[in-house]
């Protein structure tokens with residue numbers, strides 16, 4: 001008799017796992033959330049805007065895999081702690097965290113305001129640390145869990161986006177450090193560094209003139225932008241049991257962009 005499996009091979013009938021995806025209501029985060037739901041997760045999309053998602057009701061948790069929205073600003077340290085504690089108490093565990101929320105500001109270093117710098121660092125670095133620590137504490141207590149942080153090829157440097165590239169590089173350091181600290185206690189931490197995808201961050205860069213679409217396309221060996229589903233595939237694998245021995249790594253999903261960087 002054959003066994004029904006999810007796209008990553010999880011046998012049907014395994015207990016419902018809980019995943020939190022920050023910035024999961026739109027863009028790449030939404031694609032990641034939908035993929036994790038297809039893999040059998042109850043996915044909490046922790047985002048500032050609800051978009052078209054049903055709101056999470058902790059007193060009536062979804063019994064089936066799917067997406068729900070939880071209001072959250074990742075820069076609000078106290079609110080993140082309280083929200084993650086509430087999710088863990090209601091569901092029994094936080095099995096997966098994807099730190100996806102990210103913003104950027106487009107300006108040369110000499111013209112960048114202190115507020116612009118701090119806004120990006122607050123979301124892209126402090127927000128990632130806050131969520132990683134809050135979810136990590138529950139995962140460590142349970143002795144299992146998987147975290148994926150979304151970095152970027154811009155971690156190598158991106159003219160006109162200093163705070164963005166700086167925070168994306170810092171996320172790689174945080175990922176390898178957390179991966180090393182927590183590996184022996186059952187919690188795996190890895191990162192995905194996407195190339196360019198036709199979603200929010202890329203479109204804003206093109207509109208601001210910081211990113212030149214034709215120049216970027218000419219530099220991508222694959223000859224095209226990534227599809228957000230290709231980033232979701234990588235995340236799905238990194239949080240699955242198929243990548244158990246992958247610890248603290250950054251997986252570039254970039255069509256070969258950084259090969260000649």
Ligand code: NDP
Pocket residue numbers: 022023024025026027028029046047048049072073074075100101102103123127150151152153193194195196197198199200201202203
């Ligand atoms: P989007 O702007 O489309 O999506 C980002 C999501 O994060 C939005 O839903 C946004 O909410 C949410 N968000 C922003 N600030 C906060 C906050 N403080 N707390 C909670 N949620 C927040 O961006 P992308 O989908 O393009 O990018 C997603 C991730 O992928 C980012 O980390 C980005 O840096 C990374 N990335 C993107 C690439 C690209 O080419 N697009 C390339 C490489 C990496 P709202 O809708 O309200 O703004």
